[in-house]
Amino acid sequence: MPDSAADLPEAVERRLRSSAFTSGLSVNDFAACLHMGLRPVAFVQGFCVMQWSWYGAGSPYMRGANPYSGRGGRLYSESFGCPHGYVGSDHRSWGQNFEQSWTEDAWGLGFGTAYRRMVEEATEAGAHGVIGIIDTSRHLADMGVVEFHLTGTAVVVEGAEAPPEVWTTYLAGQRLAKLIEAGFMPVSVAAAMASVRVWDVCVTEYQLRGQAYTGSVGMRGGFAGMANRSGVGGPGGGFSGRGFGGGLGGYAVGGEIVQLGRAHTAARRVAREHVRSQIGNDTLHGAQLSVNEREIGEGDQEVTCILKGTRVRRFKDFDPLPAPRPTVTLR
Amino acid sequence: MSPSEPGRPPARPPAEVDVRAELLRAVRCLAHPTDQARGSTSDLSIDEALMLHSVGWEPIDLICGVSLESIPYGVWNWGSGEIGAASAAQTQAVQAAADRLREECLSVSGYGVVGVRVELEVHRHHADAVLVGTAVRPADAKRAPASPFVSDLSARDFALLASAGWEPMGLAFGTSFVYAPRRSVGKVLSQKTQNVELTNFTEAMYSAREAAMERMQSSAITVGATGVVAVRVEEGPMPFAHHSIRFTAWGTAVRPGPSGHRRIAPQVVVSVNDARSQFEASALRD
Numbered sequence: 312m313p314d315s316a317a318d319l320p321e322a323v324e325r326r327l328r329s330s331a332f333t334s335g336l337s338v339n340d341f342a343a344c345l346h347m348g349l350r351p352v353a354f355v356q357g358f359c360v361m362q363w364s365w366y367g368a369g370s371p372y373m374r375g376a377n378p379y380s381g382r383g384g385r386l387y388s389e390s391f392g393c394p395h396g397y398v399g400s401d402h403r404s405w406g407q408n409f410e411q412s413w414t415e416d417a418w419g420l421g422f423g424t425a426y427r428r429m430v431e432e433a434t435e436a437g438a439h440g441v442i443g444i445i446d447t448s449r450h451l452a453d454m455g456v457v458e459f460h461l462t463g464t465a466v467v468v469e470g471a472e473a474p475p476e477v478w479t480t481y482l483a484g485q486r487l488a489k490l491i492e493a494g495f496m497p498v499s500v501a502a503a504m505a506s507v508r509v510w511d512v513c514v515t516e517y518q519l520r521g522q523a524y525t526g527s528v529g530m531r532g533g534f535a536g537m538a539n540r541s542g543v544g545g546p547g548g549g550f551s552g553r554g555f556g557g558g559l560g561g562y563a564v565g566g567e568i569v570q571l572g573r574a575h576t577a578a579r580r581v582a583r584e585h586v587r588s589q590i591g592n593d594t595l596h597g598a599q600l601s602v603n604e605r606e607i608g609e610g611d612q613e614v615t616c617i618l619k620g621t622r623v624r625r626f627k628d629f630d631p632l633p634a635p636r637p638t639v640t641l642r
Numbered sequence: 643m644s645p646s647e648p649g650r651p652p653a654r655p656p657a658e659v660d661v662r663a664e665l666l667r668a669v670r671c672l673a674h675p676t677d678q679a680r681g682s683t684s685d686l687s688i689d690e691a692l693m694l695h696s697v698g699w700e701p702i703d704l705i706c707g708v709s710l711e712s713i714p715y716g717v718w719n720w721g722s723g724e725i726g727a728a729s730a731a732q733t734q735a736v737q738a739a740a741d742r743l744r745e746e747c748l749s750v751s752g753y754g755v756v757g758v759r760v761e762l763e764v765h766r767h768h769a770d771a772v773l774v775g776t777a778v779r780p781a782d783a784k785r786a787p788a789s790p791f792v793s794d795l796s797a798r799d800f801a802l803l804a805s806a807g808w809e810p811m812g813l814a815f816g817t818s819f820v821y822a823p824r825r826s827v828g829k830v831l832s833q834k835t836q837n838v839e840l841t842n843f844t845e846a847m848y849s850a851r852e853a854a855m856e857r858m859q860s861s862a863i864t865v866g867a868t869g870v871v872a873v874r875v876e877e878g879p880m881p882f883a884h885h886s887i888r889f890t891a892w893g894t895a896v897r898p899g900p901s902g903h904r905r906i907a908p909q910v911v912v913s914v915n916d917a918r919s920q921f922e923a924s925a926l927r928d
Contacts, residue, residue, distance in 0.1 A: 346661065346662075347661045347662055347665050348661075348662040348665055348666070349665070439669070468665060468666065468669055469662075470666060471665075471666055471669050474669055474672045474673070475672065475673060476672075478669075478672060482688065486687075486688050486689075488661050489688050489689070489692060490688050491661060491664050491665050491668050492659050492661060492664060493688070493691065493692055493695065495668075496668035496669065496671050496672065498672065518712035518767070518768070519712070519767055519768060520715065520767060521712060521713055521714045521715030521716070521717075521766070521767035522715055523714075523715075564712070564714035564715075564727075565711065565712045565713065565714050565727060565730075565731060566711070566712055567709060567710065567711055567712070567734070567735075567738060568710040568711065568712050568768060571710045571768075572708050572709050572710045572738075575708040575710070575772065576706065576707075576708045576742070579706045579708070579774070580706070583683060583703075583704060586683065587681055587683065590681050590683075591675070591681060592675070592680060592681045593681050594681060594682045594683070594684070595681070595682070595683040595684065595704070596684060596686075596688070596691065597684075597685065597686070597687055597688065598683055598684060598685040598704050599685065600685060600704070600774060602772075618704075620683070620685070624671050624672070625671075626667060626668045626670070626671035627667070631695040631696050631697075631698065631781075632692055632695060632696050633696065634696045634697060634801070634805060635693070635696060636908075636909055637802070637805075637906050637907075637908035637909070638908055638909045638910070638911045639908045639909070639910050639911070640911055640912070640913060641910060641911070641912045642913075
């Protein structure tokens with residue numbers, strides 16, 4: 312869908328020109344916003360339905376193909392070597408964790424498009440900002456089809472000039488008032504998804520089955536460009552566990568499942584880095600982090616992490632509120 | 643610096659804030675980029691962030707620590723006593739995850755981590771520990787301590803604890819998995835038509851409880867704490883091995899700060915709100 316407001320459906324433009332306003336705020340939030348000088352103008356929405364045809368079964372990036380030749384591993388990729396040599400055709404002699412940048416891009420495109428459409432409606436309504444945003448995403452009939460839906464209430468700041476861009480926030484009402492009082496102005500919502508695919512190496516397989524194994528896996532790779540900040544990266548990467556690093560000297564059971572631990576850590580950190588790239592030097596407030604793990608096939612898993620929150624900018628110096636006074640209520 | 647020490651920026655006196663004027667001032671900042679040196683991320687709510695600010699602290703970064711430990715095959719088969727491999731696996735997973743959280747906190751110059759969400763799962767062949775929280779520091783921080791604290795207390799509880807002169811030291815954790823021993827065939831038959839206590843399960847629960855609580859207290863002592871607050875427990879049979887009883891306990895290890903305990907002396911208030919909060923048409927007929 313084109314970005315231009317001129318391409319909004321005609322019915323939308325006609326409705327937004329109506330003299331009656333609409334709002335998705337609760338009565339409490341509505342009253343609080345009026346008190347702050349925010350005037351609701353329209354209940355705005357954005358939709359986007361995405362199909363991920365390259366995702367899951369039928370993916371060209373199936374086990375056996377080298378993701379390094381594709382676009383994988385933008386921030387993170389790591390390979391795990393088998394210590395056993397050739398054992399058999401079904402032996403997982405190598406394993407990989409890699410960031411699926413194409414999946415992340417598809418999620419970002421879906422969310423971003425729905426967001427832009429919502430902001431487009433707000434712009435058309437002459438709003439300065441959108442508050443009380445609620446975003447949902449759900450699978451439609453097919454597992455490969457996802458609907459992104461954002462709603463919010465477009466508002467005008469009474470007595471202020473229109474900002475360079477419409478500002479947006481998940482907050483509304485008293486929570487927004489407290490944010491302003493604390494010295495932070497919302498800039499925009501920020502959201503990103505990270506997806507890490509895990510192709511188990513033999514030792515990981517043995518550990519997940521609780522079986523005894525020999526040797527230690529060799530690791531290559533890590534977080535590209537994140538090593539200094541995260542402290543995890545490069546060969547070996549700083550992870551250690553029982554059963555690893557012992558060469559081929561005898562059997563071991565248990566121990567840390569290093570490959571999966573690193574995949575889970577990477578998914579969360581990559582999501583944070585994606586959001587960080589969106590917020591610049593501003594602050595991400597009220598972040599929500601959700602993680603999903605699913606098994607695509609035997610020895611083939613995917614860990615996805617969605618991180619979202621409100622990007623806020625400090626407009627005055629650190630100015631703490633008085634320490635709240637504890638109270639005990641008599642009933 | 644501990645949260646209970648003096649030296650934090652003085653909080654401004656209570657005053658009526660003109661939010662409308664503040665909003666007009668705030669929107670003007672959108673025309674200019676921020677002058678902050680580095681962005682920060684936090685999963686604290688606005689209330690929690692304000693509570694943290696009120697005691698002179700600020701969030702730095704959203705950080706995480708993850709560890710999965712393998713549990714050897716066959717440990718869930720019926721036996722007697724403690725299932726040592728499972729207890730060790732979960733303990734190792736939590737310790738490794740906490741260590742990574744601490745390392746990441748240090749890498750962003752944090753003094754500690756608050757509001758840590760503790761997500762624990764035990765599967766047949768692996769125990770998972772995921773810790774996610776916000777690294778924090780005093781607003782006037784100079785240099786991070788060598789060993790930051792990890793706490794699952796909310797920022798509100800952290801601030802309240804600081805007001806009372808106490809400081810968090812770390813996450814105290816203990817777990818134990820114990821087999822509920824088999825009853826003899828004769829006992830099973832004799833109890834079949836009776837309403838009796840199954841002492842094998844009761845004893846297994848007590849055994850797991852004692853071991854887990856003791857380990858949690860030991861881990862608190864190890865980090866130099868004098869006690870554990872906000873203890874949470876999870877207990878019960880494992881869904882995939884009903885004869886295996888699990889007891890897990892964790893909380894935040896604390897100790898009094900340099901100035902010792904301070905009495906908070908909360909103000910007693912009485913609400914004068916009408917007890918009936920909503921209009922009910924039926925009330926007109928009373």
